[in-house]
Amino acid sequence: MSKAFDRYASLLFLVLGAAFVIGSGNISASAYGSNVGPNIFPLGLGSLLIVLSLRLFYETFKYKQEEKKSGPALDYKRFLIVLVAALLYALLLEEIGYVVSTFLFLLVGFQTMQKGKWLSSVLISGGFSFGVYFLYVNVLDGTLPGLPTWLGF
Amino acid sequence: MDAFHYLLGGFATAMQWQNLIFAFVGVLIGTVVGVLPGIGPISGVALLIPVTASLTGGLPPEDAATSAIILLAGVYYGAMYGGSTTSILLNTPGESSSVVTVLDGYPMAKQGRAGVALAIAAIGSFVAGIVSLIGLVFLAEPLSNVALKLSPADEFSLMILGLCALSGLAGKSVTKALIMTVFGLLLATIGMDNVSGVARFTFDMPELYSGLEFLTIAVGVFALGEVFKTILEKDVNDGEIAKISRILPTKQDLKESAGPIIRGSLVGFFKGIVPGSGATLASFLAYLLEKKISKNPEKFGKGAIAGVAAPESANNAASGGAMIPLLTLGIPGTGTTAVLMGALIMYNVQPGPLLFDEHPSIAWGLIASMFIGNLMLLILNMPLVKVFAKLIETPPKYLIPMIVAISIFGVYAVRVSVFDLVLLLICGVVGYFLAKNDFPMAPLVLGLVLGPMIENNLRRALTTSNGDFSIFIEKPVSLIFLIIAVLWITVPLIMKMRGKKVVVNVEG
Numbered sequence: 001m002s003k004a005f006d007r008y009a010s011l012l013f014l015v016l017g018a019a020f021v022i023g024s025g026n027i028s029a030s031a032y033g034s035n036v037g038p039n040i041f042p043l044g045l046g047s048l049l050i051v052l053s054l055r056l057f058y059e060t061f062k063y064k065q066e067e068k069k070s071g072p073a074l075d076y077k078r079f080l081i082v083l084v085a086a087l088l089y090a091l092l093l094e095e096i097g098y099v100v101s102t103f104l105f106l107l108v109g110f111q112t113m114q115k116g117k118w119l120s121s122v123l124i125s126g127g128f129s130f131g132v133y134f135l136y137v138n139v140l141d142g143t144l145p146g147l148p149t150w151l152g153f
Numbered sequence: 154m155d156a157f158h159y160l161l162g163g164f165a166t167a168m169q170w171q172n173l174i175f176a177f178v179g180v181l182i183g184t185v186v187g188v189l190p191g192i193g194p195i196s197g198v199a200l201l202i203p204v205t206a207s208l209t210g211g212l213p214p215e216d217a218a219t220s221a222i223i224l225l226a227g228v229y230y231g232a233m234y235g236g237s238t239t240s241i242l243l244n245t246p247g248e249s250s251s252v253v254t255v256l257d258g259y260p261m262a263k264q265g266r267a268g269v270a271l272a273i274a275a276i277g278s279f280v281a282g283i284v285s286l287i288g289l290v291f292l293a294e295p296l297s298n299v300a301l302k303l304s305p306a307d308e309f310s311l312m313i314l315g316l317c318a319l320s321g322l323a324g325k326s327v328t329k330a331l332i333m334t335v336f337g338l339l340l341a342t343i344g345m346d347n348v349s350g351v352a353r354f355t356f357d358m359p360e361l362y363s364g365l366e367f368l369t370i371a372v373g374v375f376a377l378g379e380v381f382k383t384i385l386e387k388d389v390n391d392g393e394i395a396k397i398s399r400i401l402p403t404k405q406d407l408k409e410s411a412g413p414i415i416r417g418s419l420v421g422f423f424k425g426i427v428p429g430s431g432a433t434l435a436s437f438l439a440y441l442l443e444k445k446i447s448k449n450p451e452k453f454g455k456g457a458i459a460g461v462a463a464p465e466s467a468n469n470a471a472s473g474g475a476m477i478p479l480l481t482l483g484i485p486g487t488g489t490t491a492v493l494m495g496a497l498i499m500y501n502v503q504p505g506p507l508l509f510d511e512h513p514s515i516a517w518g519l520i521a522s523m524f525i526g527n528l529m530l531l532i533l534n535m536p537l538v539k540v541f542a543k544l545i546e547t548p549p550k551y552l553i554p555m556i557v558a559i560s561i562f563g564v565y566a567v568r569v570s571v572f573d574l575v576l577l578l579i580c581g582v583v584g585y586f587l588a589k590n591d592f593p594m595a596p597l598v599l600g601l602v603l604g605p606m607i608e609n610n611l612r613r614a615l616t617t618s619n620g621d622f623s624i625f626i627e628k629p630v631s632l633i634f635l636i637i638a639v640l641w642i643t644v645p646l647i648m649k650m651r652g653k654k655v656v657v658n659v660e661g
Contacts, residue, residue: 002590005586005590006329006590009587009590009592013332013336016336016339017339020339020342020354023353023354024353027351027353028349028351036612036615036616036620037349038346038348038349038351038353040611040612040615041338041342041608041611041612042339042342042353042354045335045338045339045342046339048335049332049335049336049339052328052331052332052335053332055328056326056328056329056332059326059328074385074386075384075385075386075387076385078384078385079381079384079385082384082553082554082557083381083578083582086557086561086578087575087578089558089561090561090571090574090575090577090578091571091574091575093561093565093571093574094571098562102558102561102562105554105557105558105561106554106555106558108554109553109554109555109557109558110550110551110554112554113384113549113550113551113553113554114548114550117550124551128555128558129558132558132562136207136562136566140207140208140210140211141210141211142207142210142566143569144562144565144566
């Protein structure tokens with residue numbers, strides 16, 4: 001439990017709640033044949049979220065800051081590499097096709113998790129990306145972005 | 154005799170060859186999910202929803218839903234079996250409901266009785282699975298008959314009760330759990346309003362017209378959230394794995410564990426029916442019960458076979474029991490059943506009172522398949538336990554990136570949209586940080602799943618009452634549900650204020 005995190009989170013939820021309340025002001029307040037419109041649910045919930053986040057903000061002053069756990073530090077470097085690689089994977093999936101993007105992502109992922117063993121990394125990445133593509137597209141008749149056209153296939 | 158008749162029909166569905174394969178694949182993957190450190194039942198089920206959706210793509214809608222849910226339920230109860238393996242062999246629970254099994258399972262393994270402990274866990278799980286299924290068969294019809302008589306106002310209050318039940322006990326802070334519930338409900342309002350057709354909070358983005366996809370959010374917060382946790386916290390175990398020698402338990406072992414298995418199953422089953430209490434709590438209670446009634450309680454913690462049999466039976470019975478409110482009332486009591494419910498809704502199948510009337514083949518096919526699946530698990534787990542134990546050694550180096558790749562594949566295959574992939578990654582990151590700071594994720598997902606239904610019932614009820622909110626307290630049934638809901642939240646709070654220790658449900 002981190003006091004600072006909870007405080008920021010409560011403020012964030014406060015803003016979100018307010019945004020939903022304000023946003024629901026633009027939605028019609030009645031529907032055909034009923035005086036209960038599509039705005040009532042987000043309006044009520046938004047208000048509730050505001051109350052709850054204020055309550056959480058208030059609570060953060062009450063509880064004691066727990067002493068920092070003496071565990072190993074978080075491994076942000078590996079996490080960021082995997083996250084950025086995954087983001088690129090998602091954004092490039094349609095551009096360079098499923099097989100190529102998956103292969104590259106897995107290779108980067110394997111090597112980030114633990115360096116070395118290149119041969120098995122390449123084999124597993126290749127096997128996974130081709131295997132999933134073949135099974136899904138050829139056996140199950142699904143659709144995935146194929147190999148990029150500039151490869152000449 | 155009606156239930157028996159329907160059950161036979163269910164067996165006819167479950168025995169179709171493709172459903173046998175789906176059940177088998179489900180329990181097999183479930184066992185693997187339970188054994189592998191880093192993914193629990195909830196992330197396993199979330200991860201497999203999109204994969205299952207693509208597998209069943211060629212089938213007619215009703216059959217696709219049946220097969221998919223048979224597989225996903227198989228993953229759920231299969232993971233409950235598998236979770237014991239790492240507890241016993243590695244001193245690390247594979248999922249939270251096997252935490253108690255560690256206490257006596259690992260000492261047993263150190264005494265060279267690992268195989269026996271695993272076998273008793275498998276037998277206990279099997280008996281528990283069957284006990285909870287028998288309960289399911291007999292309670293399903295009457296419960297759904299009662300539920301059919303509910304008015305919109307009653308249904309609204311019942312769902313509020315479901316939300317409060319899961320929020321009131323989840324996590325360490327009720328405020329945070331409620332925030333997540335309300336936030337989930339709010340996220341559900343994004344998109345086209347299905348009563349009036351008005352677009353809400355879409356900011357003219359076409360991707361948002363159909364709303365945020367439950368599947369993307371669930372895979373993001375559960376599967377990717379777990380993966381990010383493993384990477385960030387270097388959450389890998391490098392402990393010694395105990396050797397397995399003898400597998401078959403002796404007559405003495407069986408005699409000693411028969412009682413704990415039966416009691417554990419009953420405790421787990423009734424705990425499972427109550428929404429929000431979950432399998433972890435059930436296994437704790439079963440363990441404490443055995444210790445209390447045991448003639449030599451000092452043996453517990455040092456390798457008592459009852460200390461393995463009772464909690465393992467209880468957590469399996471609880472997962473079976475949790476299916477009852479899901480199928481009959483449409484109220485998921487645990488995180489995993491909330492994910493299962495989302496899967497059913499994805500297939501246009503509404504869990505709840507009408508399920509047994511409108512889709513008998515799905516409801517009874519699922520129940521029958523759980524009998525078959527439990528039998529498969531027993532057969533799989535007894536002789537193959539050594540093979541599964543090998544899985545523990547799977548290097549996280551390969552496992553972690555592959556789970557990310559499977560998440561991306563699954564979501565893309567179903568949604569075919571890069572927008573959803575980016576949303577998936579965002580949910581993973583946000584999910585990890587929120588969960589790490591005790592913001593529970595299960596209520597969020599439950600809010601997202603129940604949101605549209607709660608809103609529909611709210612508006613239907615308010616329309617009949619001309620906007621008068623008192624309808625919810627004037628109807629006696631609705632009033633009772635609301636009172637229970639309020640008590641569910643307030644009683645633990647009051648107990649806490651009085652300085653009593655409140656057991657919280659840590660599992661998703």
